[in-house]
Every structure is written in C-alpha cells, then in structure tokens.
Amino acid sequence: MKSVDYDLVIIGGGPAGLTAGLYASRARLNVILIEKLVPGGQILITDWIENYPGFPKGISGPDLVQNMSDQAKAFGLKIESNEVMSLDLSEKVKSLKLYDKTVTARAVIIATGASPKKLGIPGEEKFSGKGVSICATCDGPFFRDKVVAAVGGGDTAVQESIFLTKFAKKVYLIHRRDQLRATGILRERALANEKIEFLWDSALTGIDGSSRVEKIAVKNLKSGEIRELSADGCFIWIGIQPNADFLGNEIARDQFGFITVNSRMETSVPGVFAAGDVRNTPLRQIATAVGDAAVAAFSAEHYIEN
Amino acid sequence: MAQGILEIEDSNFESEVIKSDKLVMVDFWAPWCGPCKAIGPVVEELAATFGDKVKFVKCNVDSNPITPGKYGINAIPTLIFFKGGEIKNQIVGMVAKIKLEEAIKNLL
Numbered sequence: 001m002k003s004v005d006y007d008l009v010i011i012g013g014g015p016a017g018l019t020a021g022l023y024a025s026r027a028r029l030n031v032i033l034i035e036k037l038v039p040g041g042q043i044l045i046t047d048w049i050e051n052y053p054g055f056p057k058g059i060s061g062p063d064l065v066q067n068m069s070d071q072a073k074a075f076g077l078k079i080e081s082n083e084v085m086s087l088d089l090s091e092k093v094k095s096l097k098l099y100d101k102t103v104t105a106r107a108v109i110i111a112t113g114a115s116p117k118k119l120g121i122p123g124e125e126k127f128s129g130k131g132v133s134i135c136a137t138c139d140g141p142f143f144r145d146k147v148v149a150a151v152g153g154g155d156t157a158v159q160e161s162i163f164l165t166k167f168a169k170k171v172y173l174i175h176r177r178d179q180l181r182a183t184g185i186l187r188e189r190a191l192a193n194e195k196i197e198f199l200w201d202s203a204l205t206g207i208d209g210s211s212r213v214e215k216i217a218v219k220n221l222k223s224g225e226i227r228e229l230s231a232d233g234c235f236i237w238i239g240i241q242p243n244a245d246f247l248g249n250e251i252a253r254d255q256f257g258f259i260t261v262n263s264r265m266e267t268s269v270p271g272v273f274a275a276g277d278v279r280n281t282p283l284r285q286i287a288t289a290v291g292d293a294a295v296a297a298f299s300a301e302h303y304i305e306n
Numbered sequence: 307m308a309q310g311i312l313e314i315e316d317s318n319f320e321s322e323v324i325k326s327d328k329l330v331m332v333d334f335w336a337p338w339c340g341p342c343k344a345i346g347p348v349v350e351e352l353a354a355t356f357g358d359k360v361k362f363v364k365c366n367v368d369s370n371p372i373t374p375g376k377y378g379i380n381a382i383p384t385l386i387f388f389k390g391g392e393i394k395n396q397i398v399g400m401v402a403k404i405k406l407e408e409a410i411k412n413l414l
Contacts, residue, residue: 038344062340129381129398142380
C-alpha cells in the first residue's frame with residue numbers, strides 16, 4: 001500500500017482551523033495545518049472582540065489568534081505556510097495540490113473561511129488601498145479628522161463604523177434599508193454616536209478622485225436621486241463570500257457557494273469535513289467556528305480510525 | 307527588535323533606503339494594526355533567509371508621518387521594494403510568504 005503523508009490536513013488557520021488543529025493534535029493524529037497567509041483569518045482585522053466567552057473585558061483579534069495558535073502548537077500542531085491550489089478526492093486517500101508540492105491525507109478539514117464581498121461599482125478596485133478599505137483597524141487611523149463613508153448595516157459594518165469615529169470627524173453609514181440588521185447593543189451605540197450620519201435606503205454607486213478617494217456617489221433607493229458627497233475614505237462591509245474557489249464540483253455547496261455539511265460536519269465526500277465560515281451556517285462568529293471545528297476534528301478522528 | 311531588521315525613521319530614510327546599494331524591503335507598519343503584527347514573523351523569516359542579499363527595514367507610520375505621506379500610503383501593511391532609490395514593487399495587505407519570496411527572487 002502506498003504511504004500516506006498525513007492522517008489529516010486542515011486547510012485554513014483561522015479560529016476554526018486552529019481549533020480543529022488543537023483537537024486533532026490532542027487526539028495524536030498525524031496532522032498538519034496549511035495556511036496561505038498567516039494564522040488568524042478575519043479576526044486579524046477585527047478591532048475588538050467582546051462576544052467570545054472567557055474574556056470579560058474583551059480581547060483584540062491578534063491576541064486571540066496568538067493564544068489559539070500557541071495553545072494548538074503546545075500540543076504539537078505543525079502549521080505550514082502554503083496554499084492549497086486544488087484537491088483530488090477521487091481516491092480514498094485524498095491528494096492535495098499545494099503551491100509547490102503535492103501531499104496526501106486520509107481526511108481533510110476545510111476551514112478556509114470567507115472574505116468580504118465587493119460592491120462591484122466604479123472606483124472600488126482603482127482606489128483599493130487609496131482610500132477604499134475593508135479593514136478599519138488597519139487603515140482607520142489614516143483618516144484622522146477626515147470624512148469617511150461606510151457601507152452596510154450588519155454587525156461588522158456597524159461595529160467598525162463606531163471604531164472609525166475614534167479617528168474620523170464624520171462617518172456616513174450607507175445602508176440599503178431603513179433600519180440596521182446589527183445586533184441590539186451595536187445598534188444602540190451607533191444610533192447614539194453623533195459622528196455617524198445615517199444614509200438610509202441608500203446605495204453607494206460610485207467612488208471617484210484623482211490619486212485617491214475624494215468623492216462618492218450615493219443613490220437614494222426610494223427616490224432614485226443620486227447625490228455626490230465629499231469623502232476621503234470608503235469602507236465596504238456588505239457581507240462575505242466563501243473562500244472555496246479552489247474546490248471542484250465533488251463537494252456539495254449551497255446556492256451562495258457555502259459548503260453544505262450535516263451535524264457531524266461531514267461534506268458530501270466521505271473523509272472531507274468543513275467547519276466555520278466556509279460552511280452553510282446561520283451564524284458566522286468565532287464561537288460558532290470553534291464549535292464546528294471541535295465536531296469536525298472529532299468526526300475526522302472517528303473516520304480515520306474506521 | 308528582531309535580528310536583521312532595521313527600524314528606520316523619516317530622518318534616515320534617505321541614507322538607509324534610497325542610497326542603499328542593496329535591494330531594500332520596507333515594511334510600513336503601526337502598533338495598532340493587527341495584520342501588521344501578524345506578518346511581523348514572516349518578515350523576520352524572510353530576513354533570516356535573504357538577509358545577506360536584501361536589506362530589511364521597518365517604518366512605523368505613526369511616529370514617522372513624512373515618508374508614508376511621500377509614498378501615498380494609506381493602507382497598511384504595505385511592503386515596498388526599493389533598488390537604486392526607485393520603487394521596484396509595492397505590495398499592499400497581507401500576502402503569502404511564498405509570494406513574497408517570489409517577489410524577492412524576481413528582484414535579485
């Protein structure tokens with residue numbers, strides 16, 4: 001029989017991947033975690049986390065990642081910086097094509113997470129890094145005493161808009177509807193914040209400037225009227241899409257591209273599991289990602305043993 | 307301070323980067339930037355591998371506003387490669403270590 005490199009390969013090093021790595025290492029599986037950037041995922045760009053239990057004062061995203069990574073490594077988890085380009089799932093032993101080599105594994109956990117969606121409007125690409133951003137904690141301080149626009153109405157958009165008011169003198173919060181989708185406490189804080197001006201029933205339709213963002217076009221969806229506003233920056237938080245482009249068609253996904261799993265985190269392919277934001281879940285939080293991952297690692301262990 | 311990575315300021319940017327006879331990679335960062343912190347170890351690993359051929363420097367954009375302003379930086383992390391005083395490549399945001407290694411090899 002051909003030798004197999006690993007019992008388990010975990011793809012992705014956010015909270016789900018690191019948790020799966022912790023459980024798999026403690027189960028003494030021969031496991032490796034592959035991360036294409038650096039461990040952390042989306043929480044690296046999260047300013048402050050106050051809904052992950054165990055940290056009564058809250059914790060910064062990078063600190064939480066560091067803790068999770070240290071904890072998994074303490075039990076022997078190996079993390080490799082590499083990118084999974086494609087999977088060959090036709091045999092019982094899975095084959096993963098990486099950037100510079102191919103590795104084989106008995107089981108795979110996909111924990112690649114999700115990325116912010118783009119609006120697809122004029123100027124969005126052109127001014128990316130020149131005023132257009134998705135990361136308030138990275139780029140917010142560049143907008144001290146300036147005017148910025150934020151797009152979205154969910155938790156991320158509202159929390160990060162509040163964070164931006166620490167620097168910006170004004171934040172336009174542009175939202176398609178006439179009320180916020182964000183959770184109660186964030187809604188309260190945003191509505192009470194004098195630096196935030198809400199542009200309800202509105203959509204951002206264009207971003208313009210010379211070398212960097214100078215003005216934006218906002219359309220009122222009820223009246224159809226478009227107005228131009230001066231803004232120095234533009235933060236876009238309109239939801240996420242799964243990081244699943246490297247997957248073929250063998251693994252079933254829902255209409256939005258998220259991987260469908262059962263309660264054991266099993267995908268449509270035996271021996272392949274998914275956890276965290278990349279799967280079809282009603283809620284995308286650190287708490288739900290780590291829960292998924294514990295189940296996925298347990299299921300993977302069970303699958304490998306049988 | 308990590309071995310092999312020089313922390314530069316507005317005052318010595320010219321002498322340490324522009325006038326360097328080696329390829330220079332400048333890592334523009336700030337203490338409040340999570341992704342910057344996260345790529346710190348990657349830059350250190352690159353410095354360990356390529357330190358003899360490439361000069362690795364870091365520039366804190368908070369305490370040194372002139373240099374980032376001059377290069378129009380308003381997103382970090384930003385990595386800029388300089389050779390002979392000219393910008394040869396500019397990478398904004400987090401990038402895989404392998405891609406950075408490639409970028410360096412292409413410029414050597």
